[in-house]
Amino acid sequence: MTMMDAVMSSGRLINTQSWPIGDVGDARRARPTSWRTTTRAVNGNAVLAPERFPGSGSLLERSSYCPRRNVESFSIRSYEVGENRKISIATLANLLQEVACNHARNNGFSVDGFATTLSMRKYGLIWVITRIHIEVEEYPKWGDNIEIDSWFQFQGKNGTRRDWRVTNTRTGKVIARATSTFALMNEQTRRLARINDDVRNEFCLYVLHPPSWVFVDDAVTKKPISKLSEYQHVKENLKPSLADLDMNQHVNNATYMNWILESLPREVHTKNELNSMTLEFRCECKRENTINACSSLEIDDKNDESSSTFTHLLYLVGSDKEVSRSRTTWRKPSF
Structure with missing residues (x-):
């Protein structure tokens, strides 16, 4: 075509x-x-x-x-x-x-x-x-x-x-x-x-x-994304749906993004606007996999009222194998 x-x-x-x-x-x-x-x-x-x-x-x-x-x-x-x-x-x-x-x-x-x-x-x-x-x-x-x-x-x-x-x-x-x-x-x-x-x-x-x-x-x-060993927020036991799969039977990249954002408290979304996202892909994720999504606020940004940065990790439940590492930066929302 x-x-x-x-x-x-x-x-x-x-x-x-x-x-x-x-x-x-x-x-x-x-x-x-x-x-x-x-x-x-x-x-x-x-x-x-x-x-x-x-x-x-x-x-x-x-x-x-x-x-x-x-x-x-x-x-x-x-x-x-x-x-x-x-x-x-x-x-x-x-x-x-x-x-x-x-x-x-x-x-x-x-x-x-x-x-x-x-x-x-x-x-x-x-x-x-x-x-x-x-x-x-x-x-x-x-x-x-x-x-x-x-x-x-x-x-x-x-x-x-x-x-x-x-x-x-x-x-x-x-x-x-x-x-x-x-x-x-x-x-x-x-x-x-x-x-x-x-x-x-x-x-x-x-x-x-x-x-x-x-x-x-x-x-x-x-900029390298360090491994998240300790985390403040977690969304557990996420399962891919049929709608999450691409034509190669792998989970779509956009689904990774949604899982990452789901791991954050709602107040992060309501009080801030996502400015950027970086994803590093570590291994494949398929229909039968179960995922945990973890997030933590980066220490350097805790006292910054205008912006904040989070580090994220998606890993396979049962093996602890990393699916992706990611970083998001947030700003005050625009209207």
Whole structure:
């Protein structure tokens, strides 16, 4: 399946755009392009080749035109907001994931949930997310229209990253930013693997050049999260529901966020607004697992009236194996 540059029949997706090589400017200046992907031979090797839909032009050479960014617009619906008429960070995370998955699908990667390429399938490799950091300056409200811009690039020698920028389309204000890191894993052994030359060369066609980072200072997004040995708050015996599972039969990342927030007292939510969340993913969580969610206020922030920071831990009941470590920062609510 491929993305179209028109309103989908459900009305959920307002517009999608694929960015050509060399054009990394304002999304509103980019010309929308419809794509599908075929397999063709280049120098005797099978490669993925983007092709415009019938009626929009001839086959385009992969080397001269390839979507390296994806921009989608969304209208916030009533069932996506909470009691404050704003979306939650978990809802935002689902929208970020939607844009990322559409970008991968639009480029011809597999649609099994792992976004693999031909070379990755040849070596039995899949992507696994290792960390995500989201900062929200202003939460979208019911009826707001937002635009999410996302792109993919290499992170060091053996990792990749995806960045997002969220804009309120009425005001033009950037209201949220996010970044995530990924590693390769052998699907059979479940061990991390190196990015070999075949995989790197294939992905070079899709990464952004020159690189662009949504956070000018990446230090906060990479700040280590210490293990929580003692905690003040705990939500015990959390069980994934069928609705919490993704297409790979793993618990969705947004569910982790909800569990983390559920572990905090209600007064934390009513007297503060979530400013940022960082998650480090430690192991898989499946339908049959039971989770305890623990939280503790960081000592340095106990005397700060304007903001506070919590450290969180999700672990498997019965084994004490860590599922994720996370950190949240909070501010006084905006009205």
